[in-house]
Amino acid sequence: MQFSRRRWLVIALVAVVGGAVIGVGAAEASTHRRSSQPDAEEHEEVRAAPNSSTGSCGVERWSVKTGTDADASKITLQSTTSTTIASLDALPAPSSLPSNNRVQPTETTVYRVSATLTQYKLEADSDYHLVLSDGSGHTMIGEIPDPVCVGSGSPLASSIQKARNEFDAKYTATGSFKTANVPVTVTGVGFFDYDHGQTGVAPNAIELHAVLDIQFGTGGGGGCSGQQLGNPGFETGSAAPWTASSGVISSSSSEPAHSGSWKAWLDGYGTTTTDTLSQPVTIPAGCHATLSFYLHIDTAETTTTIAYDKLTVKAGSTTLATYSNLNHNSGYALKSFDVSSFAGQTVTITFTGTEDSQKQTSFVVDDTALTLS
Numbered sequence: 001m002q003f004s005r006r007r008w009l010v011i012a013l014v015a016v017v018g019g020a021v022i023g024v025g026a027a028e029a030s031t032h033r034r035s036s037q038p039d040a041e042e043h044e045e046v047r048a049a050p051n052s053s054t055g056s057c058g059v060e061r062w063s064v065k066t067g068t069d070a071d072a073s074k075i076t077l078q079s080t081t082s083t084t085i086a087s088l089d090a091l092p093a094p095s096s097l098p099s100n101n102r103v104q105p106t107e108t109t110v111y112r113v114s115a116t117l118t119q120y121k122l123e124a125d126s127d128y129h130l131v132l133s134d135g136s137g138h139t140m141i142g143e144i145p146d147p148v149c150v151g152s153g154s155p156l157a158s159s160i161q162k163a164r165n166e167f168d169a170k171y172t173a174t175g176s177f178k179t180a181n182v183p184v185t186v187t188g189v190g191f192f193d194y195d196h197g198q199t200g201v202a203p204n205a206i207e208l209h210a211v212l213d214i215q216f217g218t219g220g221g222g223g224c225s226g227q228q229l230g231n232p233g234f235e236t237g238s239a240a241p242w243t244a245s246s247g248v249i250s251s252s253s254s255e256p257a258h259s260g261s262w263k264a265w266l267d268g269y270g271t272t273t274t275d276t277l278s279q280p281v282t283i284p285a286g287c288h289a290t291l292s293f294y295l296h297i298d299t300a301e302t303t304t305t306i307a308y309d310k311l312t313v314k315a316g317s318t319t320l321a322t323y324s325n326l327n328h329n330s331g332y333a334l335k336s337f338d339v340s341s342f343a344g345q346t347v348t349i350t351f352t353g354t355e356d357s358q359k360q361t362s363f364v365v366d367d368t369a370l371t372l373s
Contacts, residue, residue: 044196046125049149054175057149058125063100064107065191065209066145067156071102075110075189077155082112082281083230085134085202087241093204094192105235106190111208112226113140113187114282117180117216119199122173125149128164130211131177131200132186140202141193142186143209150210156189159212163188166214187213224287228370229279229349234262245275258294258332258366266353267309268362270300278350281370285344291315293368294332299361301325309361310354315339316347325361332366339370 046056063069088111094103102108115132118139123129126146133139147161154160167173171180177199188208195205230241234257239249242264250265257263266275283289301308307324313335314320320337339347349370353363 044125049126052126052146052148053122054124054126056124056126057146058127060194061097061099061191062149063151064098064102065143066150066160067154067189067210068151069100069102071104071108072155074102074104074108075155076108077110080110080112080187080226081230081232082226082228083241085113085115085132085138085140086136087230088113088140088190088206089138089202089204090240091204091206091236091238093206097192097194103192106206107192109190110187110212111190111230112185113208114183114185117182117184117186119177119179120167120171120173121177122175124175128167128173128211129199130186130214132184132208133200138202139200141198141200141207141209142188142211142214143191143207144211144214145209156210156212160210163211163214166216170216183217185213185215186211224284224372226372228281228283228289228372229368232368233257233260233366234264235260237262239277242277242279244277248275248277255296255298255362255364258296260366263364263366264351266311266351266363266365267355268298268360269355270358270360271355272357273353273355275353276350277365278348280346280348282346283339283343283370284372287343287372288340289338289343290336290371290373291320291339291349291369292334292336292371294366295323295335296332296364296366297323297325297328297361298364299325299328300359301328301361302359308356308359309363311363312350312352312354313337314348314350314352315342316345323363328361332364 045059047059049057115134117130118133119131121129126149128144130142132142144163145160150157150160186208188211191207191209193205193207234249248264248266251261255265264277267273307326309325311323
């Protein structure tokens with residue numbers, strides 16, 4: 001395919017809902033439902049549920065929060081995307097929030113975040129409200145619903161019960177905020193809430209709701225299993241938590257993705273260019289780790305002997321592989337590398353594409369993974 005590349009990228013808030021908390025006995029209200037200085041998350045509509053922790057369950061986008069909505073089957077429960085609070089806080093807030101459908105792909109993705117649990121409390125809707133911080137000024141909320149408030153048939157039900165049990169084994173939540181300040185690894189479904197001024201609310205009101213797993217202490221997250229890279233197939237349409245040169249994350253049909261619509265397209269301009277794509281990732285001590293990705297190389301170079309344009313793949317300062325215009329192929333090829341030597345470290349995975357002054361070469365990367373075993 002002999003062409004010089006042309007790329008393009010396509011890149012509210014809030015409805016404030018008030019409601020009255022359904023009444024219960026005064027003793028229960030003072031113990032669970034209201035702190036002495038109730039904050040804004042207390043003022044959402046609830047419905048009576050006598051067997052729940054507070055006697056009430058939530059109403060607002062409740063089917064989405066608990067997995068009984070029309071899109072619940074689209075949640076990627078078979079895979080987990082490791083990310084950061086900063087990356088989630090940077091996602092664009094949707095202009096509207098459907099009551100019984102999900103904002104894709106964020107609300108169909110299961111994320112894993114390592115953070116500090118700073119505060120927690122029991123809300124009027126029987127959720128455990130968790131304030132999560134990265135220690136660098138970024139916060140977000142995680143919510144563990146009361147299993148009594150989770151509708152029958154929810155694919156999240158068993159995991160919500162597990163998360164609730166994990167939390168109850170460590171802390172007792174009441175209607176007043178308590179301080180924890182402990183490291184945690186939290187796994188949950190992405191969710192955009194309305195901004196009610198909740199304690200710990202992210203700038204875009206993103207949450208992990210429902211939380212499906214919570215591990216206390218460092219080294220959590222299920223041990224030596226799972227996929228560690230955030231946004232591995234670039235389907236958010238933006239780079240985060242990758243750092244990428246301008247235009248690298250692309251949905252252009254000129255170079256189709258391996259799967260989905262988005263991929264990372266390095267170089268392909270036919271002029272002197274250096275493009276980079278990188279992401280730090282933590283490999284727990286004692287784990288076997290494999291880096292994999294699909295690579296397509298398209299070139300206008302005709303030489304069969306000279307590597308004019310190159311793609312270098314590194315883990316930290318270690319070069320894992322170098323590809324060039326000589327490795328061009330008609331489709332995608334799966335590449336895989338053992339990176340177990342970096343166990344116990346945080347290492348940056350980096351793709352660097354360099355192109356000379358003429359005849360384009362495109363290095364197209366998709367469906368990345370760093371898998372623990």
